[in-house]
Amino acid sequence: MKACIFKTPGAPDVLTLADLPVPTLQQGTDILVKLKAAGVNPIDTKIRGRGAFVPNADFTVLGCDGAGVVEAVGDRVRQFSPGDEVFFCSGGLGGDRGNYAEYTVVSEADAVLKPSRLSFTEAAAAPLVLLTAWEALYDRARLAPRQRVLIHAGAGGVGHVAIQLAKLREAQVATTISSEDKARFVTHLGADHCIYYNRMDFVRAVMAWTDNKGVDVAFDTVGQSVLAQSFEAAKYGGDVVTLLAPADSTNWKAARDRNLRVSFELMLTPQLQNLPEARHHQAQILASCAKWLDAGKLHIHVDQTFPLSQAAAAHEWIHRGGGMGKVVITMD
Template identity: 45%
Template sequence: MRAVRIHEPGGPEQLRYEEVPDPLIERPGQVKVAIRAAGVNPVDTKVRQKGPMFAEGLPFIPGCDAAGEIVEVGEGVTERAVGDRIFFCHGGLGSAPGTYAEFAVLDAARTRPLPDSVDFETAAAAPLVAITAWESLFDRARLQAGQTLLVHAGAGGVGHVAIQLARLQGARVATTVGSRNHLGFVAGLGAEEIIVYTERDFVDATLAWTEGRGVEVALDTVGGATWRRTVEAVAYYGDLVTLLDPGEVDLTEARTRNLRLSFELMLTPQLRGLTEALDHQGEILDQCARWLASGELRVELAESLALEQVVEAHRRLESGGMQGKLILRP
C-alpha cells in the first residue's frame, strides 16, 4: 500500500510518501480498514518535529483519525462486518501505525459506526477535535446550561467544535479569532461575542461581555501568554482548561480566584492503555455521529488534499489561521 512515513524527526520534508507492506490482522478482535479520508491535526506536526511518543522507534506512519470501510474482520469480531462504514481515532504516535495510509488494522472496539448521511471526509475530520472539545467542556469543566464560556481560536479545529457543543448544552459563548474573515463563520456556529484579538484586548472584551464577572469556563487552545492572561477573564470559582503546557506561570491570581485548572490531552487513554477511557471516547463519537447526521453539529473542512500532498498539508497547518480542518485522501 501507499503510506506516509517519518524516518527522522524534523520539518515537513521528513514526510515521505512511499510504498510499505499492507498491515495484517494479527490477533482476534481486529479489523482491517480501507481508509477513505484522514484528518490532519497539530499533534501530527509535533510528532513529526520531535519523533514518536513511544520507544519502538522510527520509521512510523503518523495520523490519528480517519474514516473508511471495513474490508476484513478477524476472529471473534461480531459487532462489525465487511463493508461497514466506520470512523475512529487510533494510532499515529509511534506504537500503532497511523492513518496517513491506504489501510489500517485496529481493534474493532475502537471503530465507531458512521451514518450513511455523513461523508468520509467530514467524519475523518471529527474524532480528535470532537473528543478534545467534549472532554474539555463536559468532563473537565462540567459546563452547564446558562453558563458563559470563552473559547480561544474559535475558527480552528477544536475551537469551532467547542462552540457548537457548548451551544448544544445551552451555554453562552464568546470566542477569539485572529481575523475579521472568521466573523461570519463563528457567528454562524452560535458564538454570541466575537473578539478579534488583534483589534481588542480579549480580557477587557470578555469582562465587558459578562458585566465584569468573567466567564464561568474558559478553553485555552493557544497556551503560553494567552493562558496566563485568560486567568483574568475567568470568574471567581470558575474553570480554566488548557490543551497546552502554559510554561512557567505565576499562579497567584488563579489561586486568589479559586479557579479550577485542568489539562486536556485526549491521547492519554491511547498513550497509557486506559480501556474505560477509550470506551468513553467511543461513546462521545457515537453521540457526535448522531449530531453530524442530524445537522446539529458540523465539522468545517478547510481543504481536502491527496495523501501525496502531505508536505503541503503540514506547511499550511503550521502557517496558522486555519478555518476548520485539513483532510488527506489516500
Template identity: 30%
Template sequence: MQIPTDMLAIEIIDSALQPTTRPTPKPVAHQALIKVAAAGVNRPDVMQRKGLYPPPVGASDIPGLEVAGIVVAIGECVSHVKTGDAVCALVTSGGYAQYCLANENLCLPIPKNLAFIEAAGIPETFFTVWSNVFDRAQLAANEWLLVHGGSSGIGTTAIQLAKAFGAKVIITAGSELKCQFCTGLGADAAINYQTQDFVEDIKQLTDNQGVDVILDMVGGDYLPRNLSCMAFDARLVQIALQKGAKSDINLLPIMLKRLTLTGSTLRARDDNFKAVIADKLRNQVWPLLEAETIKPVIHSSFVLTEAMQAHQLMESSQHIGKIILTV
C-alpha cells in the same frame, strides 16, 4: 475483498513527510483493519513530524490520528463492527496510509449524509472536545465557554457542541474573517486577538462576571490573562501549548475565586478510556450529526502524497476548520 500485501503510507524523514511502501497491517484481537478513504490532519501530527511529539511506545511511526473508510478485516475477538462497515475511527497513529488498524470500540458509524472527507474530520476533535469541555470541565447549560483558537478544528467543534447543549460561547481568533465565520457558526461573540484585548472584552461581555470554562490551546503568557477573565468556580482546561509550557502567575486569584486549572492529552490514554468517550459521543452527539444540527467544518483536502503541503497549510494558520487527506 483482496487485501494487498503492501500499502502506500507516509513516513517522517528528517522532519519532512515522504511517501513510502509499508507492509499492510493485520488485525488481531479487538482490532479492525480499515481501508482508508480519508484521514484528518492535526497539529499533533505536525509536532510529531518535528520530533516534538513521538508516538506512544509500540505504536506505528506513521502519523495520523483519525481516519474514515471501510472495514475490510477484523481480529478474532471483534464483535462491534463487521467487514463492509463504513466507519470513522480515532487511532493512536497510522492514519496517513491506505490501510490503518483501529480498536473496534473506537470505530463509529459514519453519520448519514456525511462523506468520507467529512467523517474523517470528526474523531480527533470531537473526542478531544467532549473529554475536556464536558467530562473534565463539566460545562453546563447557560455557562460561558471561552475557546482560544475558535476557527481551528477543535474550536469549530467546541462552538457547535457547546451551543447544542445550551452554553454561551466566546472565541478568540486572529482575523476578522475568522471571527465572522465563528459567529456565523454560532459563537455569541468573537474577539480578534490581533486588535483587541480579550480580557477587557470578556469583562464587558459577561458584565464583569467572567467565563465559567476556558478551553486553551495557547499556553505561555495566556495563563495569567485567562485567570483574569475567569468567574468564581471557573475551570481552565489546557490541551496544547502553542506559546510554550511556562508562565508566571499570581496564585492569589486561584484561591480567592476557587479556580480549577487542569489539562490533558488524549493520545496517550488507553483504549478503554477512549471507548467511554466513544460511547458518550454515539449516544449524545451522533444524533446531532445525523440531524445535521452540527457538522464538521472542512477547509480543504489534499491527496495522501501531498501530506507535506497539508502540513504547510496548517502551520500557516490560514485555514478555518479541518484539513483532510484523501486516499
C-alpha cells in the same frame, strides 16, 4: 499499500511516500480498514518535528484520525462486518499504525459507524477535535446550561466544534478570532460574541461582556501567555481548561486568588497509557456525536484537502496557520 512515513524527525519534507505491506490483524478484536481519508492535526506536526511517542520504531505512519471501509474483521469482532463505514481516533503516535496510509488496523473498541450524512473526508476530520472539545467542556469543566464560556481560537479545528458543543449545552459563547471572515464563520456556528484578539485585550472584552463577573468556563486552545490571561477572564470559582502544557513563566496568582479549577485535556492519554475504560468512554462520545452529526446538529468544516502524496504540503498549511476548521488527507 502506499503510506506516508518519516524515519527521522524534522521539517515537513521528511515525510515521504513509501510502499508497505498491508497490515494484518493482530488480535481477534481487530478490524482492517481501507482508508478513504485521514485528518491532519497539530499533534501530527509536533510528532513529525520532535519524534514519535513509540520509542525505537524504524519509521512512523502519522495520522490519529481516520475514516474508511471495513475490509476484514477478527474472529472476536462483534460490532462490525466487512463493508461497514467507520471513523475513529486511533494510531499515528509511532510505528506502523497510522492513518496516512491506504490501510490500517484498528481495535473495534476504538471505531464507530460513520455518520451517513458525512462524507469520508468530513468524517476523518471529526474524531480528535470532537473528543478534545467534549472532554474539555463536558467532562473537565462540567459546562451547564446558561453558563458563559470563552473559547479561544473559535475558528480552528477544536474551536469550531467546541462552539457547537457549548451551544448544544445551551451555554452563551464568546470566542477569540482575528478577522471578519472568521467572525462570520463562528457566528454561523452559534457564537454569541466575537473578540478580535489582535485588536483588543480579550480579558477586558470578556469583563465587559459579563458585567465584570468573568466567564464560568475559559477554554484555552492556544497556550503560552493565553493561559494566565484566561485566569483573569474567569469568574470566582470558575473553570479554566487548557490543551497545552503551562510555560515555566506562567503566573498562577490569579488562578489562586479566584479559587479557580484548572484542568488539563490531552485526549490521547487513553491511547498512550492503554486505558480501556477511558477508550470505551471516548467511543461512546463519538457515537453520541455521530447522532448529532447525522441530525444536522453538529457540523465539521474542512478547509483544505491534500492527496496522500502531498502530506508534507498539508503540514506546511498547518504551520502557516490562519485556516478555518480542519485539513484532511484523501487516499483516492
